Amino acid sequence: MSVESTTVNTVLGPVPAEELGVVAVHEALLSVVPGAEHAFDVTLDRAEIYEVLAAKLKDFRAHGGGTLVDSTGMFHGRDVRLYETLSRATGVHIVASTGQGPEELLGGYFLTPQTNPPTPWPAEKFADLFAREVTEGMVVPRVERRGAAGLVATAATREGMTATDESLFRGAARAGLATGVAVSLRPGADALHDLDVVLDEKLPADRVVVGGLDRRDLAAAGAPLEIARRGARVALDRVGTEDTDHLTDAERADLVAELAAAGFADRILLSVGATGVAKGHTGNDLPYSHVLTSFVPLLRERGLGDEDLRRILQTNPRALLSVRPAR
Incomplete structure (x- = not known):
């Protein structure tokens, strides 16, 4: 199926995939640690939040950006009405996501055993929860549903996947199969194991993007190259972050060049992992x-040309976000 014949779910409705332009595939707009909205020392001034986010989106567009994916999932500040207004005002397409994870960030309801004997929430319940946000619209709590989610995002516990994390991953994979949207996962300690969990649900590998692969431990273990070999998409999504946990931008650029030289330029995705407005963290x-202004020059220095950059920044994310016929 041609990517040009498909559409992408944005907060303002389906958009032809070829209209997305340059895509930032793993960002956050309003990011609120669950519960922070009730803290005495946290303010949520809607007008102020709008102005900050609008300025950042306009900067992104001014430097050539076309689409931003908010991959924070359901309960970390997602505000669909706000995102609709921002998209209209700035001209940036916004793709919002459903999904949850890791276990430590789930609300108590989702950790309460729903079976006898007690077990974590079963994968099928998570699958139904996520799929309905694609087919019926994203929940605005206690009010309505608005807009279709364009991605299912989930994450595993950093120290290693828990039983609840596994239910989340399997539920995300089943929702992806049922609705035709892709799945974005952030691995725990073992990226290959965590990818195998969703592939075990028969989700095609090219419908999966594995994020966080510029984490130093995962890169040192060879995870980016092996994940690309398995057919999944490789996201280096903390471009610009240089600390003990992550590669430097120079090392990231070397990794992109290595993947491209190995024949995997069609599986590379880039993002900053920036937080537009953070509350409680x-x-x-x-x-x-940042990818466009500071990282692209590093890639050019390593020999990547216009076609390579177009593939990584536009064609690859377009293929990922295009909704496929549900299975």
């Missing part, structure tokens, strides 16, 4: 435009 304050 310290966000990543880099601009959404």
Whole structure:
């Protein structure tokens, strides 16, 4: 199926895939740690939040950006009405996501055993929860559903996948199969194991993007190359972050060049992992435009040309986000 014949779910409705432009595939708009909205020392001034996010999205667009994916899932500040307004005002397409994870960030309801004997929420319940946000619209709590989610995002516990995390991953994979949207996963300690969990649900590998692969431990273990070999998409999504846990941008650029030289340029995705507005935690304050302004020159220095960059920044994310016929 041609990518050009498909559409992508944005907060303003389906958009032809070829209209997305440059895509930032793993970002956050409003990111609120669950419960922070009730804290006495946390303010949620809607007008102020709008102004900050609008300025950052306009900067992204001014530097050539076309589409931003908010991959924070259901309960970390997602505000569909706000995102609709921002998209209209800035001209940036916004793709919002459903999904949850890891276990430690789930609300108590989703950790309460629903079976006898007690077990974690079964995968099928998560699958139904996520799929309905694609087919019926994303929940605005206690009010309505608005807009179709364009991605199912989930994450595993950093120290290793828990039983609840596994239910989340399997539920995400089943929702992806049922609705035709892709699945974005952030692995725990073992990226290959975590990828295998969703592939075990018969989700095609090219419908999966594995994020966080510029984590130093995962890169050192050879995970990016092996995940690409398995047919999944490789996301280096903390571009600009240089700390003990992550590669430097120079090392990221070397990794992109290595993957491209191995024949996997069609599986590479890039993002900053920036936080537009963070509440209850310290966000990543880099601009959404950092890939375009600072990282692309490093890739050119390593020999990547216009066609390579077009594939990585436009064609690959377009293929990922295009909704396929449900199975």
